[in-house]
Amino acid sequence: MAQSRLEKIGTIFTRIQGLLRGGAMKAEDKPIWYDVYAAFPPKLEPRYDRPASNLPIRRIFYAEDVVRAKLHKQNRPNETISLTDHRRNTQSQQFVQLYENLRSQGALDEQRIYETTLDLLAEQRQQLRSEERADDNLGTLPSDELETNKSSLLNDFQQAEEQQTTTPTSTPGKAKKEGVGINIDSLFKD
Structure with missing residues (x-):
């Protein structure tokens, strides 16, 4: 055996x-x-x-499954989901939360709750996009400041190049005393 x-x-x-x-x-x-x-x-x-046992297989559905299925059937969410990111809710999770909040208030019928939730979710997405654009704009400089920074960087490189060409670096000890950059000969010395 x-x-x-x-x-x-x-x-x-x-x-x-x-x-x-x-x-x-x-x-x-x-x-x-x-x-x-x-x-x-x-x-x-x-x-x-x-x-095998003859027990029938029970269908397990939660209330949110019906709502989520309706959302995915009518409006296909187009987002990239990271399975490692547990901090951010997916669009369908956000939709179910909004839907449950509106349904708990009990003022509207099911179809009206669904439509209102879609509108609220669209508004939230729009706000997130505008906040992201604002954050991106804060990180960048205005075009006139950007041009001055580019020109000053170019000037810095040109000045450094002039200093290297005008300053003779014949002896390694002299270059170290004057503080004129790095002596390449000493770097590649075996």
Whole structure:
């Protein structure tokens, strides 16, 4: 029984048990679940030939699933979702939260709540976009300041180039004393 890997011959537990008894598997190599299974065996042994139960599969739907399905059916959200970002809610999560808030107030019927929630979500997206644009504009300089910064940077490079061409760097000690940049000969010296 231990040599076969067929599921029809015994269970995974009996096969591991046979490997341990026969010495083909060391005790330290046994699976983590083995001791738990041995201490608490199931009521019915999990064999391949055991008949399946005739219990009907229950359909599990939450109230928000119906709302989310309606949203995705009529308005396809076009966003990129990062599964590692737990701080930000997706558009469908935001929609369900807004929908539940409006429904808890109880003033409108279901269709009207849906339409109002779509409008509120669109307004929120618009506000986020305008805030992002404002943040981007704060990070950039006006065009006249940008031009002056470019020209001053260009002037700085030109002045540095003139200083390097006019200052002779014949001896490494002299260059260090005058503070005129880096001596390249000493950098690549073996």
